Structures are given as C-alpha cells and as structure tokens.
Amino acid sequence: MSAAPRLAGAHYTVAVIGGGQAGLSISHGLRERGVDHVVVEANRVGHEWRERRWDSFCLVTPNWQCKLPGHPYAGSDPDGFMVRDDIVRYLEDYVAAFQPPLVEGVSVTRLRRSVDGVFDVTTTAGGFTADQVVVATGPYHTPKIPRMAERLPAGVEQFHSSGYRNADQLPEGVVLVVGTGQSGCQIAEDLHLAGRQVHLAVGSAPRVARFYRGRDCVAWLDDMGHYDKPIDVFDDADAVRMRVNHYVTGRDGGRDIDLRAFARDGMRLYGRLTGISGARMEFADDLKVNLDHADAVAESIKDAIDGHIAAQGIDAPAEARYVPVWEPSEQPRALDVTEAGITSVVWSTGFSRDHRWIEIPAFDGRGYPMHWRGISNVPGLYFLGLPWQHSWGSGRFEAVGRDAEFLADHIDAGRRTADVCGVLTGAPADVAPALPIG
Numbered sequence: 429m430s431a432a433p434r435l436a437g438a439h440y441t442v443a444v445i446g447g448g449q450a451g452l453s454i455s456h457g458l459r460e461r462g463v464d465h466v467v468v469e470a471n472r473v474g475h476e477w478r479e480r481r482w483d484s485f486c487l488v489t490p491n492w493q494c495k496l497p498g499h500p501y502a503g504s505d506p507d508g509f510m511v512r513d514d515i516v517r518y519l520e521d522y523v524a525a526f527q528p529p530l531v532e533g534v535s536v537t538r539l540r541r542s543v544d545g546v547f548d549v550t551t552t553a554g555g556f557t558a559d560q561v562v563v564a565t566g567p568y569h570t571p572k573i574p575r576m577a578e579r580l581p582a583g584v585e586q587f588h589s590s591g592y593r594n595a596d597q598l599p600e601g602v603v604l605v606v607g608t609g610q611s612g613c614q615i616a617e618d619l620h621l622a623g624r625q626v627h628l629a630v631g632s633a634p635r636v637a638r639f640y641r642g643r644d645c646v647a648w649l650d651d652m653g654h655y656d657k658p659i660d661v662f663d664d665a666d667a668v669r670m671r672v673n674h675y676v677t678g679r680d681g682g683r684d685i686d687l688r689a690f691a692r693d694g695m696r697l698y699g700r701l702t703g704i705s706g707a708r709m710e711f712a713d714d715l716k717v718n719l720d721h722a723d724a725v726a727e728s729i730k731d732a733i734d735g736h737i738a739a740q741g742i743d744a745p746a747e748a749r750y751v752p753v754w755e756p757s758e759q760p761r762a763l764d765v766t767e768a769g770i771t772s773v774v775w776s777t778g779f780s781r782d783h784r785w786i787e788i789p790a791f792d793g794r795g796y797p798m799h800w801r802g803i804s805n806v807p808g809l810y811f812l813g814l815p816w817q818h819s820w821g822s823g824r825f826e827a828v829g830r831d832a833e834f835l836a837d838h839i840d841a842g843r844r845t846a847d848v849c850g851v852l853t854g855a856p857a858d859v860a861p862a863l864p865i866g
Contacts, residue, residue, distance in 0.1 A: 436554025450813030457836025509678025612776030
C-alpha cells in the first residue's frame with residue numbers, strides 16, 4: 429500500500445471519518461468518481477470485528493449478502509456464515525483491492541464548521557480541513573451498562589458483551605446473561621454449549637427461524653424485497669429505526685436460537701431485569717409474554733413467506749410449524765446471586781452513541797443525526813452506516829454499499845454543480861452540497 433495521506437495542515441474535498449465497511453464503501457465510490465478524499469480510522473481496519481466480538485462469533489446473514497462496492501463475496505460457501513476472522517480478512521482484502529487513501533490509528537477528536545462552510549477536523553495527528561465530511565462511525569460507540577450494575581456484590585465479575593471472548597474467560601461458577609438481542613442470545617448459547625450453568629434475563633427482542641420451506645429465511649425475505657423497503661414507507665419511521673434485530677445464529681452452518689429449548693435443557697430464564705439491591709436481583713413478570721412475542725414474530729414471518737410462495741406459484745416443500753418445547757411453570761421475580769452461585773454477569777445491553785466530538789447542530793433532541801438518506805441538515809455533512817439509514821439492509825454488508833453509492837453520487841453531483849456555478853456565476857462552492865440532488 430502507498431504511504432498514508434498527510435493530515436496536519438492538509439485540505440481535502442471530502443473527509444471520511446471511520447474506516448469500517450461504511451467508510452471503505454464511500455471511499456470506493458469517491459475514488460471511482462475521482463473525488464479527492466481521505467479516510468481516517470481510529471484503530472485498524474476491522475477493529476470492531478477483531479476486538480469487540482467473541483471467539484465463536486459469526487455473521488447471522490449469509491455470505492452472499494456480503495457485497496461491498498466492487499468486492500462481492502467470492503468464497504466457496506455463499507450460503508454459509510463468515511466467522512469473526514474471515515470477516516476481518518474480507519475487509520482487509522477490500523483495502524488491498526482498491527487501496528483507499530486511508531490513515532489508521534488516528535482519532536478525530538473535534539469536528540467544527542467555520543463561517544465560510546469549510547470543516548475543521550481536529551485529530552490526534554494534527555488538524556486539517558475539508559469541504560465536505562462523511563461520518564461513517566456507525567451507531568455502536570460506547571458499551572452501555574445500566575447504573576444498577578454498581579449495586580452488585582463486589583465479588584461478582586462483570587463484562588459487557590463487547591468484552592466477552594469465551595467461557596474460559598469467566599471465573600468458575602454460574603453466569604447471568606442480561607439481554608436477549610442477537611449478542612445476548614448467542615453468548616448465552618456459547619456458554620450453554622460450553623457446559624456452564626446460565627441464567628438469562630429475557631427481553632422483548634423478536635426472533636426469526638433460520639430456515640423455512642427449504643431455504644434460509646433471509647433468502648426468502650430478500651426475494652420478497654424486505655431489505656430494499658425504504659424507511660419512509662413506514663408510518664412510525666422513528667420507532668422502526670430503534671427496533672432490536674431478530675435473534676438467530678449462523679453458527680455451525682446456521683440454526684434457530686430457541687430460548688425455550690435452552691430452558692428445557694437446564695438454562696434458567698427470567699423476565700426483564702428491573703432492579704438490583706445487593707445480592708438480590710429483581711425481574712418483571714413478562715417472561716411468558718416475551719417468549720410468546722418472539723415466537724409470534726417468527727411465525728408471522730413464515731406467514732409472509734407462505735403468502736409469497738403461493739402468490740408466485742413457487743414449488744417449495746411443506747414444513748410443519750413450530751411447537752413450543754417448554755413453557756414457564758412460574759415466572760420468578762427475584763434471584764439471590766450468592767445463593768445461586770453466580771460469579772459473573774455478562775451485560776448484553778447494547779451501546780450508546782457518542783457524537784460529542786461533532787460540534788455542529790446536526791442532531792435531534794435524542795442525539796440522533798437529522799438526515800435524509802444520510803444527507804444531514806447541515807450542508808456538506810453526511811452520515812453513513814446507520815441502522816435503517818434508508819432500508820433494513822443499511823448498516824450491514826448487504827446494503828451499506830448502496831447507501832454509499834447514493835451519497836457518492838450526491839457528493840459528486842454537488843461538486844460538479846459547484847464547478848459550473850463557479851465558472852458561470854461566481855457562486856460560492858459551498859452552495860452546492862445543500863442542493864437537493866439525487
């Protein structure tokens with residue numbers, strides 16, 4: 429790879445902040461369009477996958493959905509699921525393939541916009557300026573652990589899901605996992621398969637079957653256009669953006685995650701964790717409601733697939749519907765961690781956004797970026813890699829490239845408009861990024 433671009437004192441047409449799949453995708457698009465730019469990555473390419481995922485981690489979407497611009501999956505197992513190290517290699521190969529103007533190991537600590545519309549970018553390697561900026565740092569910045577965790581007895585070791593690696597990392601004894609999004613369910617399964625006694629606080633996340641009627645459910649949903657459906661067709665777009673993903677796994681070729689089966693086999697299930705007082709943990713009485721809700725969502729997806737198969741006249745094998753393998757005979761409301769022998773807690777409670785380094789009024793009252801398809805309310809400032817930025821596939825390998833291509837087209841069109849305006853009318857170049865192009 430060529431020498432890293434200079435930052436201190438430099439000026440670029442576009443600065444891309446973040447060198448993950450989103451930042452690399454927009455860099456590929458900008459390079460194809462001949463737009464001068466730099467990509468600044470705080471760590472190494474693939475850091476999130478390399479350092480904040482457990483040893484058995486793998487994608488929950490099939491490999492064929494990995495289609496970054498100019499770099500579709502080309503391996504021998506398109507219907508399989510890349511494991512953690514393969515994901516890192518996929519990104520590293522992407523960098524090697526088109527050699528973006530990438531600077532690694534440099535953090536952006538401040539982003540401001542001057543009165544003349546130029547962006548001032550402060551980094552740990554010096555400051556530089558840019559006409560436009562793409563924030564491609566994603567939404568998962570700071571591990572989120574509830575304040576009630578501080579009340580646990582000092583002898584109980586605590587981990588966030590981003591710091592979990594494997595069962596051997598935890599002290600001997602019983603483990604409590606809090607949260608049943610994708611991470612919580614997969615970590616609970618990992619511990620269960622390792623022979624650990626697991627207690628699991630179950631939330632309201634939905635689930636989806638891995639396979640149905642002869643195919644991966646993702647393949648059916650892709651054919652049905654679900655991953656292309658834009659966010660603006662939903663009446664409750666803001667709520668949709670905040671939805672938790674369905675839990676399922678790609679482990680060992682892919683399978684369902686059935687919390688009822690775990691309970692049947694010895695895992696202890698509870699409702700949502702609502703409080704901690706010393707060694708006493710308290711739970712809501714919503715375990716049955718949450719399990720039933722997860723099953724109902726999975727079955728509704730099967731209903732939609734059945735409807736698609738019938739409407740299209742597709743020859744697909746019939747399949748019996750799911751029958752619950754376990755029902756809670758009671759809904760325990762409390763647990764004494766000392767009496768239960770719990771020595772560690774894994775908090776699978778997600779992440780919070782941290783955009784405090786962006787000193788620009790581009791956020792709503794919740795701190796969420798105000799944008800349309802990544803184009804913010806501030807001329808020249810863009811966001812990329814957000815969940816549901818435009819569609820269900822946004823923020824994933826499946827569609828982040830499409831979002832990047834859209835923004836690359838917008839940026840390039842704005843640049844060309846600015847050039848024409850400057851020549852014909854003497855208009856300032858910073859007018860163009862505000863135009864509704866594309």
